[in-house]
Amino acid sequence: MEFLLGGVAAVGAGFCTNPLDVIKTRLQLQGELQARGMYTVHYKGFFHAFYAVAKADGVLALQKGLVPALWYQLCLNGVRLGTYDFAEKRGWTTNSAGQTSTPKCIVVGALAGCAGTLTGSPFYLVKTHLQSQAADSIAVGYQHAHTGCTSALWKIYQEHGILGLWRGAFGAMPRASIGSASQLLSFSLCKDYVGKYETFAKRPLLNTFVSSMVGGIVVTLCMTPFDVVMTRLYNQGTDVQGRGLLYQGVVDCFIKMWKTEGIHGFFKGFIPNYIRLGPHTVLCFVFWDSLRELRSKFMSRQHMEDGNVETVQT
Structure with missing residues (x-):
């Protein structure tokens, strides 16, 4: 049940934030392996990207890749949040005093x-292939x-066999480890901290909202460079x-990007990435906690009703 709840929560969040994911993908692919000023800028910024996509491909293009995006969220967070919840309930993320353990949360979050x-x-x-598809006038990436x-x-x-479907998967592991660990750790620690105050203790939904906003900031800062590399590899x-x-792999991608695009290249799409991850993290954790x-x-x-039935029978 924990796996299903985590997946459903993420699907609800993914539906709302997919347009931001489309914009993020386009910005991350723009100027691939080219120095600044040496390529045509189709997307001049976050807001202009929305306008450019809607003008060239229509408003519905902002939801490109929605179907695989929702399936991905169901699989990713069904397993990730379900695994974390499973570990949390068994005390694998806390110390002997029952407090959240940073090292344990990092390990469990990364593995999940x-x-x-x-x-x-x-x-x-x-999802990445479909989101990058665009009219010739604004096309970026392959x-x-x-x-x-x-x-x-x-x-x-058909072209590459079953292993072809998992191309780039191992390149996604650093992003998954850092992103998941930083998000779940910051969410858990913040939730424990603000939960000590009466205002938040009486309003669990407000606690979840604030904690997930903090988690969104932390995960964006930690994950964006790896997210750009993951997009390029896929x-x-x-x-x-x-x-x-x-690219031959994660390391090769990092090296080539550093040589051609510099540090700026690793933070392409940072703004839409945060604007996407912030609400996505909030919605995901709010849905998850509510469910x-x-x-x-x-x-x-159900337990009370079963107890009443047993009492009547007795």
């Missing part, structure tokens, strides 16, 4: 993030000729053997 990312990797691959989620998965499988074209045309609370109330009510 890796497991979730690996599970949903095929959908992230297709353009994949997919017509939809199912056809894209089938085409990749979106690059491949040869007939399924090898990347631009868990509803489940607890339902279970308590």
